[in-house]
Amino acid sequence: MGELVATESLLIWDWLAFAVRWLHVITAIAWIGSSFYFIALDLGLRRDGDDLGDADGDEWQVHGGGFYHIRKYLVAPAEMPEHLTWFKWESYWTWLSGFAMLMIVYWFGGELYLLDQSKTDLALWQGVLISGLSLVIGWVVYDFLCKSPLGENPTMLMLLLFVLLVVMGYCYTLVFTGRAMMLHLGAFTATIMTANVAHVIMPNQRIVVADLKAGRKPDPKYGKIAKLRSTHNNYLTLPVIFLMLSNHYPLAFASQYNWVIAALVFLMGVTIRHYFNSMHARKGKPSWTIAVTVLLFFVIIWLSKAPLEQLSLEDEEARALTPQEQVFASADGFEDVTDIVLGRCSMCHSREPFYDGIRIAPKNVLLETPSEIAKHATQIYLHAGRTVAMPPANVTFIEPEERAAIRAWFEAAQRG
Numbered sequence: 001m002g003e004l005v006a007t008e009s010l011l012i013w014d015w016l017a018f019a020v021r022w023l024h025v026i027t028a029i030a031w032i033g034s035s036f037y038f039i040a041l042d043l044g045l046r047r048d049g050d051d052l053g054d055a056d057g058d059e060w061q062v063h064g065g066g067f068y069h070i071r072k073y074l075v076a077p078a079e080m081p082e083h084l085t086w087f088k089w090e091s092y093w094t095w096l097s098g099f100a101m102l103m104i105v106y107w108f109g110g111e112l113y114l115l116d117q118s119k120t121d122l123a124l125w126q127g128v129l130i131s132g133l134s135l136v137i138g139w140v141v142y143d144f145l146c147k148s149p150l151g152e153n154p155t156m157l158m159l160l161l162f163v164l165l166v167v168m169g170y171c172y173t174l175v176f177t178g179r180a181m182m183l184h185l186g187a188f189t190a191t192i193m194t195a196n197v198a199h200v201i202m203p204n205q206r207i208v209v210a211d212l213k214a215g216r217k218p219d220p221k222y223g224k225i226a227k228l229r230s231t232h233n234n235y236l237t238l239p240v241i242f243l244m245l246s247n248h249y250p251l252a253f254a255s256q257y258n259w260v261i262a263a264l265v266f267l268m269g270v271t272i273r274h275y276f277n278s279m280h281a282r283k284g285k286p287s288w289t290i291a292v293t294v295l296l297f298f299v300i301i302w303l304s305k306a307p308l309e310q311l312s313l314e315d316e317e318a319r320a321l322t323p324q325e326q327v328f329a330s331a332d333g334f335e336d337v338t339d340i341v342l343g344r345c346s347m348c349h350s351r352e353p354f355y356d357g358i359r360i361a362p363k364n365v366l367l368e369t370p371s372e373i374a375k376h377a378t379q380i381y382l383h384a385g386r387t388v389a390m391p392p393a394n395v396t397f398i399e400p401e402e403r404a405a406i407r408a409w410f411e412a413a414q415r416g
């Protein structure tokens, strides 16, 4: 019974992770979609119509079987409209579901993904503390910069924001694995973006609404402050998506220069957005931005050739096992499973793979030593014991009995 509960809860946990990821992607699509829509709308407004009244600009659009006539009032119309649609839950839910993912993968799954053992002796709880606190500190520093006199100089502010992001990326590399570093830099940036919505854009909007209701003329400064923050969000969107997806590409996250790659991606975010912003504002298509983006991408490819230093085979074999790894290494059947994994998986999942066409360990998953096998026990169970996801297309001819042996070993360890 205990065994059943343990393995079933593992399956539920894995499905929960999938469900939260699903939610996260959906809410992110909704947030980014509406944000792109409004940026394009805003930039494309025409200000030369003769029936504008006291509106600042208008635009005609056609979509899904109807025509839309949209007007923008700056900072607000003369009277409070009866119906008003707000856009905020897309952003809040993206952050909440993203934070849940971060906890599932990097806090609860921290043994595997958070701290880089070749760089630090920190305990997992200390890593978790750094992970959580860094997100808060990032917002505090950024918000302070925006509210300081520097806030008057948008270009200077953008430059400082860039420096803050690069420094943060580098600091993360001092303790975190490559994956965790890229992901946390993405979360750090996305926290700034959502906090911009929650703590600046929305409150300012509410002041304007309150003024309207009270029959006062709203101060245009509130619109201006909100605009500055949403410009930052605009330029940060694309890099955040890159950082979140980078987890699936070891060349991006497991390179020695992963923090430089992240820095260049932030620049690409600016060049790509500049192209589209110019286009939507009908100011032409600045082709130099395409050239610079492609150039930056080639530099990234080149940088990715320097692999992240990881524990050498000797050091890995010599290191002490964590208590959790110890449970799997001492469970019945571990030796057989080690033989199976070395025979069926290591040709791809090693420091120097010798399977044709595989040049670096897929997803950076190394399965060369008993310690690494104990470390990846859950993954091995899910990918090769419970399912036939690995080896891909069963290219190394793993037998059903071998999969059964993996299941029996893992479940024995769970029984304790």
Ligand code: HEC
Pocket (backbone or CB within 6 Å): 341, 344, 345, 346, 347, 348, 349, 355, 358, 362, 363, 365, 376, 379, 380, 383, 384, 390, 391, 392, 395, 396, 398
């Ligand atoms: C022919 C080469 C090859 C062999 C042999 C192989 N793998 Fe993989 N493995 C891959 C590739 C390629 C990926 C990345 C798949 C993807 O991108 O979705 C991968 C990914 C993984 C992952 C990470 C999955 C994730 O999404 O994070 C695990 C865990 C894994 N393999 C375990 C194993 C185990 C256990 C074995 C042996 C039973 C094995 N692999 C054998 C090529 C191989």
